[in-house]
Amino acid sequence: GAVVSQHPSRVICKSGTSVKIECRSLDFQATTMFWYRQFPKKSLMLMATSNEGSKATYEQGVEKDKFLINHASLTLSTLTVTSAHPEDSSFYICSARDLPAGGPGEQFFGPGTRLTVL
Amino acid sequence: QKEVEQNSGPLSVPEGAIASLNCTYSDRGSQSFFWYRQYSGKSPELIMFIYSNGDKEDGRFTAQLNKASQYVSLLIRDSQPSDSATYLCAVTGGGADGLTFGKGTHLIIQP
Numbered sequence: 258g259a260v261v262s263q264h265p266s267r268v269i270c271k272s273g274t275s276v277k278i279e280c281r282s283l284d285f286q287a288t289t290m291f292w293y294r295q296f297p298k299k300s301l302m303l304m305a306t307s308n309e310g311s312k313a314t315y316e317q318g319v320e321k322d323k324f325l326i327n328h329a330s331l332t333l334s335t336l337t338v339t340s341a342h343p344e345d346s347s348f349y350i351c352s353a354r355d356l357p358a359g360g361p362g363e364q365f366f367g368p369g370t371r372l373t374v375l
Numbered sequence: 376q377k378e379v380e381q382n383s384g385p386l387s388v389p390e391g392a393i394a395s396l397n398c399t400y401s402d403r404g405s406q407s408f409f410w411y412r413q414y415s416g417k418s419p420e421l422i423m424f425i426y427s428n429g430d431k432e433d434g435r436f437t438a439q440l441n442k443a444s445q446y447v448s449l450l451i452r453d454s455q456p457s458d459s460a461t462y463l464c465a466v467t468g469g470g471a472d473g474l475t476f477g478k479g480t481h482l483i484i485q486p
Contacts, residue, residue, distance in 0.1 A: 291474070352474075
């Protein structure tokens with residue numbers, strides 16, 4: 258099956274610093290990647306949709322200048338949390354669509370990145 | 376705004392019984408429907424997806440979709456303790472849309 262990796266799996270940083278999270282599709286080309294955030298005991302919330310070679314589309318309420326998304330290739334998307342604050346502490350999960358093999362909406366999820374901002 | 380509703384549970388089911396998980400959604404334009412399983416601290420894993428009204432079976436799992444009632448369900452037959460997890464219902468409008476998730480139902484299979 259399609260495999261999506263994320264790096265790092267866990268990161269702890271100081272308030273005010275920036276953190277970059279990588280999402281890679283390992284065995285397929287992902288024209289579209291998605292970034293989700295999950296707070297404890299809550300469900301996943303879509304943050305943005307990332308299309309290769311174009312600007313990301315952000316969901317309402319998500320600050321695009323704070324959460325920078327780059328999708329430079331068909332296998333890599335990055336999310337940079339800029340000037341992180343403790344309230345940004347969350348579980349960040351990416352997913353990727355495998356259009357040729359998957360259904361119209363099927364997404365494959367990465368293992369997630371646990372961000373803790375002190 | 377799209378909404379997906381699930382009973383948060385916990386839903387407790389004895390081992391070997393049928394677990395029934397329900398989900399309703401608000402957007403009539405939704406086209407694709409998914410059930411994910413999520414263990415604590417892990418990312419979701421896809422169990423099943425369904426696009427058409429009716430039932431879809433895959434092993435011990437059956438997804439049911441009723442677009443007129445805007446209702447999706449997941450049945451787990453012969454429940455096992457390893458099925459204990461949070462089950463997330465998700466919908467999308469199709470195309471390149473991201474998923475809208477429900478809050479999940481915490482399922483506990485009692486040995």
